[in-house]
Amino acid sequence: MELPYTLKLAKPLKHGDAEINELVFTREPVAGDLRGMRLSELDKADNMYTVVGRLTGHPPSVMQGMGMHDLVECSGFVESFFPRGPRTGIGSAE
Numbered sequence: 001m002e003l004p005y006t007l008k009l010a011k012p013l014k015h016g017d018a019e020i021n022e023l024v025f026t027r028e029p030v031a032g033d034l035r036g037m038r039l040s041e042l043d044k045a046d047n048m049y050t051v052v053g054r055l056t057g058h059p060p061s062v063m064q065g066m067g068m069h070d071l072v073e074c075s076g077f078v079e080s081f082f083p084r085g086p087r088t089g090i091g092s093a094e
Contacts, residue, residue, distance in 0.1 A: 001080050003027060011067030015058065023056045023074065028081050048075050 005025040013020040033054045037047045049063035052074045066074070 001077060005077060007070070007073055007077065009067070010069045013058070013062055013065050015062045020058070020062070023052065023058070023070075025055050025077060027055065029055060029078055042078075043075075045071060048078065051078055 003026060007023045007025070009021055009023065029051060033051050034042070037044075037050070041047055042051070046060075046064070048071060049066055050060050052058075052066075052071075053060050053063040055078070
């Protein structure tokens with residue numbers, strides 16, 4: 001996905017008196033963005049909005065007000081950076 005990536009929100013977020021109508025992702029996720037969570041639990045809403053907040057500069061208290069449609073859209077962006085295909089391992093398939 002091309003960066004910066006701007007997602008227009010279906011449901012604006014509130015941050016104090018400000019209204020956030022779009023989220024701007026200026027970089028791709030890195031390992032540190034997943035600190036404090038298991039990769040296998042990234043599909044949990046609180047983990048995903050935490051990662052999205054880290055990528056867009058908004059605190060979790062703001063991100064937890066995100067609409068479900070917007071959360072799914074953000075999840076698609078984040079997950080687009082994860083590898084696809086079969087897992088490989090140390091063992092042999094012989």
